[in-house]
Amino acid sequence: MKQEVLYLSQADVEAVGLSMADIINAVEKGFVEMGNGRVEMPPKPGIHPGEGDDNFIHAMPAYIPALNSAGVKWVSGYPPNQKKGLPYIMGLLIFNDPETGMAKAVMDCVWITAMRTGAASAVSAKYLARPESSTIGVLACGVQGHTNLEAMSVLFPLKKVMAFDTSAEQAQNLADFAQNKLDIETEIVSDPRKAVTGCDIVVTAGPILKTPHETIQAGWVDEGTFVSCVDFDSFFSRDALNEAAKWTTDNVAQYTHYKDGMGYFQGCPNVYAELGELVTGKKKGRETAEEKNFAANLGLAMEDMAVAPLIFQKAVEKKIGTWLPL
């Protein structure tokens, strides 16, 4: 057996050209497996090097037998990096052959992380939003604002984006992306309420804070809206959150760890369902046109490992990357 490993840089991973539709499909398959108890995903331990209290490097292992996928994402988040001109999030993913344990690929994980996070929001929306949703509010227009918008545009007939960001440049970036890549009109708004009220889907994608800024107040979210809280509960007043008909997450075990072990999600509603329960029909998704439904997905190793085999396969087909001896 050839003992070689394929290295894919961030540029290589992007050049593979995996579509958001394919990523959503893969992530949903992963949630089906998880909902059926067929994913092995141990807790993610981390180290906290360097200066700055919030630096982390997390190991995120997962094994999905049905997708023939096993591996680990080793991903860092360093808030002080931005001052140094370096990305906040960096890292590598090792993709293994489940049959032998041998590494098949080492790939940059930044693009995958951004895309699969948007894809998970879209899978939640598939079960919790109204299918005809056409107006989306995006609050905080960074990387996650972009990938969440793109993912929602795959599953919903989006006509209009309401973009809010404290940085005019960020908001304009999202508007350009929506117009040029997705062919969706954007209105940049300076009042955050205008990116919430009147929207069928709302995505909040700012920094994750232990003490939420609670910008969004009770009464802002319309009946029938779906909200993806990519930044946990940071954007919402407790009263606004408690309007939720269904408050969901991607993994209850991890949610409980963040809530009870780390102090996030204080005062949030009880979790109605895990995403795996929604996609397998074990719990019902949206049941009425009026429900205000929420997803607070945390990001799972399973999602990365659902996408990694597709990246690997397409890279091999397109002869992208660098083969190295093990």
Add this chain to the structure above:
Amino acid sequence: MKQEVLYLSQADVEAVGLSMADIINAVEKGFVEMGNGRVEMPPKPGIHPGEGDDNFIHAMPAYIPALNSAGVKWVSGYPPNQKKGLPYIMGLLIFNDPETGMAKAVMDCVWITAMRTGAASAVSAKYLARPESSTIGVLACGVQGHTNLEAMSVLFPLKKVMAFDTSAEQAQNLADFAQNKLDIETEIVSDPRKAVTGCDIVVTAGPILKTPHETIQAGWVDEGTFVSCVDFDSFFSRDALNEAAKWTTDNVAQYTHYKDGMGYFQGCPNVYAELGELVTGKKKGRETAEEKNFAANLGLAMEDMAVAPLIFQKAVEKKIGTWLPL
């Protein structure tokens, strides 16, 4: 800042030419840091893919500030591989810059794992064996038999190896290695007792078993001997183990997990000390010439991360490996 990562294959890592003496020194420095509470090393989670109950891939993260080292080892152990002509142990180590989280190197971890495990035995022996130890018994003469012998030969004036293995070929391999590389005479023995009684140092390095085969009986280990149980307690009858004056390990938390959580080490003596406590003088090592002292080291991420910076530095100096864009 240059965003590149250095890839080192197994051949590259070996070509770096790090000496066992340097590795022992690095591992001991790591244990000093650990003994002083200055190492971050979370539990190692694993996945268990493929067929075969005993397959594992473990994520082993560690951060050692004093050595400017952070990273993870992602290492697999697949018993069925041997029938396929593949190694039992395979894996990669990602070495990060603690200041930014950026990956500095991805390197094969097989050589490092073998060498640092021998080195940890030798660090234990430095504190628990008699300095004049000259005869060593090696029971099971595979990779760990070799590296443990080499490591002991760095710290002790070894004159004679007593080699026991159920495979004559394995025993002869060790004899050849001892003669040609270490210039130490070897006697291959078919009676395991001859590799125990009369030896100043004993290393057992067979397969790790939940149900020990208990080959070594009470009365076989001489007074004054040091035993490194690389294969946990697999080789020893309970009566033989309970002759121990000092029963030690490299990490009590992990030992407790193996014992109480997984069922290893049943009926073993109470742990006298962690290796970090011995190297920092918090607990005394050998106190009399008569003590029978034991180390049952489990293998720690910290040990890998103590060695990784040296590999990286020497590889850069010697221009070994392949630089890749991140």
